[in-house]
Amino acid sequence: SQKIEQNSEALNIQEGKTATLTCNYTNYSPAYLQWYRQDPGRGPVFLLLIRENEKEKRKERLKVTFDTTLKQSLFHITASQPADSATYLCALDPMDSSYKLIFGSGTRLLVRP
Amino acid sequence: DTAVSQTPKYLVTQMGNDKSIKCEQNLGHDTMYWYKQDSKKFLKIMFSYNNKELIINETVPNRFSPKSPDKAHLNLHINSLELGDSAVYFCASSPDGNGYTFGSGTRLTVV
Numbered sequence: 001s002q003k004i005e006q007n008s009e010a011l012n013i014q015e016g017k018t019a020t021l022t023c024n025y026t027n028y029s030p031a032y033l034q035w036y037r038q039d040p041g042r043g044p045v046f047l048l049l050i051r052e053n054e055k056e057k058r059k060e061r062l063k064v065t066f067d068t069t070l071k072q073s074l075f076h077i078t079a080s081q082p083a084d085s086a087t088y089l090c091a092l093d094p095m096d097s098s099y100k101l102i103f104g105s106g107t108r109l110l111v112r113p
Numbered sequence: 114d115t116a117v118s119q120t121p122k123y124l125v126t127q128m129g130n131d132k133s134i135k136c137e138q139n140l141g142h143d144t145m146y147w148y149k150q151d152s153k154k155f156l157k158i159m160f161s162y163n164n165k166e167l168i169i170n171e172t173v174p175n176r177f178s179p180k181s182p183d184k185a186h187l188n189l190h191i192n193s194l195e196l197g198d199s200a201v202y203f204c205a206s207s208p209d210g211n212g213y214t215f216g217s218g219t220r221l222t223v224v
Contacts, residue, residue, distance in 0.1 A: 032211075034211075034212065034213075036213075041217075041218075042217055042218070043117075043203050043205070043215030043216055043217050043218050044156070044203075044213070044215050045215070046212040046213055046214065049211055049212060087154065089156065100146070100158045100161055100169055101158070101213060102158070103148075103155070103156040103157075105153065105154060105155050106154055
C-alpha cells in the first residue's frame with residue numbers, strides 16, 4: 001500500500017542545535033516533495049519544494065534533501081530557535097494527474113531555550 | 114491582505130443540520146482544495162477544483178458538496194451533519210499544484 005511516514009514522536013532539541021526530521025514514502029514515485037510548517041490553530045505554511053532531480057535545496061537555515069533511491073527526504077533546521085517549535089509536514093504529489101498533495105502525519109519539533 | 118480566507122473560523126452545530134463554509138483566494142491561483150484534518154492531525158484531501166471544474170472527489174460522502182462559482186471561490190456545503198464530521202476543514206489554493214497556500218481553518222464541532 002502507499003504510505004508517507006514521519007516520526008510520530010516529538011523531536012525535542014536544545015536551542016542552537018540542528019534539527020533533522022525524516023519523511024519516508026512507499027509505493028510512490030513523486031516528481032517533487034514539499035515541506036510545510038503548522039502551528040497550533042493555524043493552517044500549514046509552505047516552506048520548501050524539492051524536485052526529484054535535485055539532491056538538496058536550501059533556504060536560509062532550512063535544508064532539504066531528497067533521495068529517490070531510499071525514498072526518503074530529510075529536513076534540517078540549523079541553529080534552531082524556540083520559534084522553530086511547530087509541527088512539520090512533508091507532502092508529495094502522487095503523479096496520477098489528480099491535482100492533489102498527499103501529506104504525512106507530521107513531526108512535532110520542540111526547541112528548548 | 115489575507116491570501117486565502119475562510120469563514121467561519123468556528124462552527125458548532127447539532128447533528129442533522131446543514132452548514133456551509135466559504136473560501137476565497139486573492140492569489141490568482143487556478144486550483145483550490147478542501148482538506149480535512151482529524152483529531153490525529155492527519156490532513157486528508159477531500160476535493161480539488163481547477164478553473165472551477167471538479168478534479169478530485171476523494172471518497173467523500175455525498176453529504177459534502179463543493180461549489181465553485183468562480184476561480185477565486187470554493188465553498189463547502191455539508192448536509193445532515195454527523196458527529197464524525199467534527200474536524201478542522203482547510204481550504205487551500207495553488208498555482209499548478211506547487212506550494213499550497215492554506216487558509217486558517219474552520220473548526221467544525223457537531224454535537
